Amino acid sequence: MKLQTTHYHFNLLKDTERLSAFYEAIKNKGENPNINKKLALDLGCGSGILSIFASEYYEKIQAIDLDPKTIKCAEENTKNFNNIQIINADTTQHEFESTPDLIICEMLDTALIEEEEVLTFNQIHNKIKSYTEIIPYGIINKIEPVCMEDNIIMYEDLESQPKYNIIGESVIYDIIRFKDYINPVFDKTISFYITKNSIFNGVKITTYTLLNQKLICGPTPMLNPELIIPLPKELDAHQGETININLSYTMGKGLESIKINLI
Ligand SMILES: C[S@@+](CC[C@H](N)C(=O)[O-])C[C@H]1O[C@@H](n2cnc3c(N)ncnc32)[C@H](O)[C@@H]1O
Known part of the structure; x- marks a missing residue:
């Protein structure tokens, strides 16, 4: 699959160890017959690659990113996946309406100091139910x-x-x-x-x-x-x-x- 990316997201895609770890975790949830698979969120979706992984298993994926250039690439990359919706928004301010079955959020960095992973999870905290699956776990x-x-x-x-x-x-x-x-x-x-x-x-x-x-x-x-x-x-x-x-x-x-x- 050929993906359109920014330089930064291209480097992320080249990191196959990172990518295969996320692929494995998403596949693991996707193949579990005992969990609901109506709605998945991909917060900080970048190129949209993790949404594409999830699209095989989940009825609908909402993929959100802050950066307009990145969003254009994600829209292009996911245009043939009818169950992926791309949204340009700041996840630390976004009003999340529905309760997701899965949240993927990869705004990771060392000790979570630079990126807004924690602020994003705190923003969506009231939508996290006992059955909501989260990647990464911690x-x-x-x-x-x-x-x-x-x-x-x-x-x-x-x-x-x-x-x-x-x-x-x-x-x-x-x-x-x-x-x-x-x-x-x-x-x-x-x-x-x-x-x-x-x-x-x-x-x-x-x-x-x-x-x-x-x-x-x-x-x-x-x-x-x-x-x-x-x-x-x-x-x-x-x-x-x-x-x-x-x-x-x-x-x-x-x-x-x-x-x-x-x-
Ligand atoms: C580490 S990258 C992950 C990209 C993607 N998950 C992947 O695997 O290629 C983090 C992404 O989060 C986005 N981001 C950072 N802060 C954000 C925020 N507050 N709201 C939405 N997106 C944000 C960045 O623009 C970037 O694309």
């Missing part, structure tokens, strides 16, 4: 103390390869299930157990995506690349010691909302 966030070379916040992705060493044990610091109402403000004290004598001047955040309760994915090149964040000041860390930090950010409000303090 995410798991991990954090590690590092000694980093450059004093700037960086993703570890196709374009940038920050240099750093991990100097302590990893901590799973947050688990989010999209069916729950989520407080977008994250603010927590985290304790690191240091395993190397080193300068401690940053942290690395890794986000794993739970497509469903059994299928975990990532990071992949276009799905939640690892994020390396410098501390406001560096510290001499010693093997065997425990160091506490306070980490806060607001999901959906961008990297500038991140604050880290040594305690």
Whole structure:
């Protein structure tokens, strides 16, 4: 199948690990005879590829995206699928009228800080019923103390390869299930157990995506690349010691909302 895309969505399509994980999760719901399949929503539909996957199984798919250029591509890509309706809207403001059987929402990024995944799920929260299926199911966030070379916040992705060493044990610091109402403000004290004598001047955040309760994915090149964040000041860390930090950010409000303090 040939799809029309923006440059960004083309890169998303090239990430076959990301795509096959979503395909597997949608197929898994689609082939389940015990769930309703009247209405599916694809929030942040991009090229429309996930709606196309769902169209085989669901009676109707409403695919929503904010970006007018992207919407034009999605309209073109889905024109031969009579059960897909393309809507140009902001999902954090949209009044959702019907109760969907499935919500697909892939506005994912590391720790959900940059994209509006959480704001979207909170907007649609009153339409989520016990039977509503959600893809992805949730995410798991991990954090590690590092000694980093450059004093700037960086993703570890196709374009940038920050240099750093991990100097302590990893901590799973947050688990989010999209069916729950989520407080977008994250603010927590985290304790690191240091395993190397080193300068401690940053942290690395890794986000794993739970497509469903059994299928975990990532990071992949276009799905939640690892994020390396410098501390406001560096510290001499010693093997065997425990160091506490306070980490806060607001999901959906961008990297500038991140604050880290040594305690
Ligand atoms: C990571 S892309 C996912 C694209 C698509 N699911 C795919 O697999 O190719 C996220 C998409 O969400 C859209 N988006 C971001 N914020 C949005 C919002 N508030 N309302 C609607 N769409 C949004 C972006 O324009 C982008 O196309």
